[in-house]
Amino acid sequence: MQKNDLVTVRIEDMGTGGEGIGKVDGCALFIKDAIIGDLVEAKIMKMKKNYGYARLMNILAPSPARQNARCKEARRCGGCQIQEMDYRQQLAFKKGKVENNLLRLGAVPKEVLDAAMEGIIGMDEPFRYRNKAQYPIGRDREGHLTAGFYAGRTHQIIPLPDMDCALGAEENQPILQEILAFMGEYHVQPYDEESHAGLVRHVLIRKGFATGELMVCLVINGDALPHSDVLAERLSSIQGMTSITCSVNREKTNVIMGKDIKTIWGQDYITDYIGDVKFHISPLSFYQVNPVQTERLYGTALEFAGLTGKETVWDLYCGIGTISLFLARRAGCVCGVEIVPQAIRDAKNNAAINDISNARFYVGKAEEVLPGMYEKEGVQADVIVVDPPRKGCEQIVLETMVKMQPDRIVYVSCDPATLARDVKYLRGNGYELDRVKAVDMFPHTVHVETVCLMSRVEGK
Template sequence: MQKNEIAVIEIEDMGAGGEGIGKADGYTLFVKDAVIGDVVEVKVMKAKKHYGYARLMKIVKPSDQRVAARCPEARRCGGCQIQEMDYQAQLAFKNRKVRNHLLRLGEVPEELLDRVMEPVCGMEEPFRYRNKAQFPVGRDREGNLTAGFYAGRTHSIIPVPELDCLLGAKENQKILRIILEYMKEYGVEPYDEESGRGLVRHVLLRKGFSTGELMVCLVINGRKLPRAEALIGRLKEIPGMTSISCSVNMERTNVIMGSEILPLYGKDYITDRIGPVKYQISPLSFYQVNPVMTEKLYGAALEYAELTGSEVVWDLYCGIGTISLFLAQQAKQVYGVEIVPAAIEDARRNARINGIENAEFYVGKAEEVLPDYYARYEKETGRSARADVIVVDPPRKGCDEALLETIVKMQPERVVYVSCDSATLARDVKYLRGNGYEVRKVRAFDPFCQTVHVETVCCLHRVNS
């Protein structure tokens, strides 16, 4: 097919990014915003030799899986790639994606997957689940102050104060309106990326779902907020308002947060709980955005670890110690490793406030800390270092091969792999299966409803003694 050609196709499958896949006379087309079962009219926008990308022009016959998007800007925003798909169909799509990756990339036998793969875990209410949002502040085409989200692949702001984002906390819309009213009243300018002028760049909002505590942090291109007391006076009237601050970011950069936090009101953190564990969350803290699903996901990781109270556990890529502190409730000793120093400070503080004394944390790259520890232990004792259980929760790129090599050398009885990218999970599972481990349990989780993203927990047992 050629660019700008029109075709009517039936969507037969979906790609990893949520795009519909159909064929026109045998030629494969990827179509954004199309759902399996849709019959659609499309226009080819980019044509390659064996496949192309097309724009959805008209839905000729809607799929049984298609539903009306609750957000009128779902397509333009792009944050909810599959909001027009029935939620049960979303779960089936994500489960199928994890399974296919393990089957094709991980080379896990289909009959084994049939035995070990547990049903996908979704949410009862797949909206209003995000406890964190970051909103750019700017002006619209008419010059009016606005804040919201960037439209897909642009820096054009979709205004949240008027529309509301249905993934975030209900309070977000009111807070943004108050901030914009304050800026308009006192002549506080939004930051302009091209000129580098203006003050307010972003607004970070967080909510502790278990406590109801709210945090507001304005990212500013300066060190002072004019008439801050006027803004504070309005914000603190909102029930749950606990922390108001500014983050100083005077760099010409796309990085949102600055490293310096200036407190304006209340505490410099909010608190939240995941299960029985309490966490203090600062503006710069990493913290899971869906605490309801996180409790289920980490509960599965704890279950898969099969701890009896006598195990030594390593938790790699531990962040602020969320999984570590879960594991410490049932392990003899937990060692957490994370490259971000501030996250390790948070982890140590969270261990203290929960009275957990059997968790230690180290700053460094997991792929360097664990091999260094193994080599040093072997040199000092003449024995190989051992771990009963190793838990990994790596970034999307998965585990470094040097880390996987060291895991195999340490011969843990169980490896629990928490993954945000099932493709790299599958790659790493293939390595571990080739080096004495076998998959015992797998389950997909949906902390990011309405999007294509999926989390997976996979447990592998050592089979070679």
């Protein structure tokens, strides 16, 4: 096969970016916008030795799982890589993705995995689940002010149809419309990356699903937003509006938020609940974007931890203490570790507003704090919970956990591949995989969260 060749392909699998994968003459082709079960005509765009990339030209026979996307910009936007796949098939695909990684990369014996693997937790309504959205502001080809999302792997803004995203809160639409109308009326310019000119870079919107409270934060390339009192008056009339702020970011960077937050109106935070635990959320706070599934994810972690009220628990990569505070209600003591100082400040504040006194938090890298305290102070744990970034746990973290010999390790993962790698190490060093449950935190995307229970095997 060569570039520009047309081929007919049956899609048999999907890649990490949501591309359909099919084989022609033993060579794997990655085809964006194709889903498992499709028979497609595709045009070769690039060929390597054993694989290539092709563009979807025609769907010759659609998959039984294919459906119309709710958003007409789903393909261009790239935020919902598999919105055209039936939701039940999305869940089956994600559960299979976790299983295949544990089998192939994790070398978990099939009989062990079959006994441990439980059903995936999906959503009853897999739309309108995001409590946070960040919209770049710019101009379209006709020069009109616009807001939307970046097209995949570009900084080209794809305008939202009617200023509405099918995954976001319904309040986002009137908020964006009000901001763009204000900018047009008062000639407030959007930011231009190439010239580093203009003022408004992004608009961050957050909603507390349990409380209905709304936050708006405008990211600006300057010290102040002109006529901010006018915008505040207009936005504050929207039901639930609680916090209106500006984030100053004058850097030439792809990082969205600046470090300096200025309050324009109301509070500098909103309040939300996960279960019965209250959280204060600022513009810079890390907070899971799907609160419905977050409660189920953390509830699963709590169940797997098997706490009786006496255990010492270490929670590594704890963020603002969301899992820590869930665990603290059932544990003797919880120690959380997180590298971001602001997150630890939030964690301590969240513990205080919930009257939780048995949770302690440490700033630093998990790979430095845990080994250091183990070697110097001999700290121990009955249960260790880890919720690492996509790259998984650092090797020294795994080694220290094994040395500490907790009864149980609860591993919360956002990447099945690195989860499988770390499970393989733990299985080889005295632990067995007891329970696995996938949780669909991000419907219509290829991402999946997983909770694993690793139990110590006596005598190993």
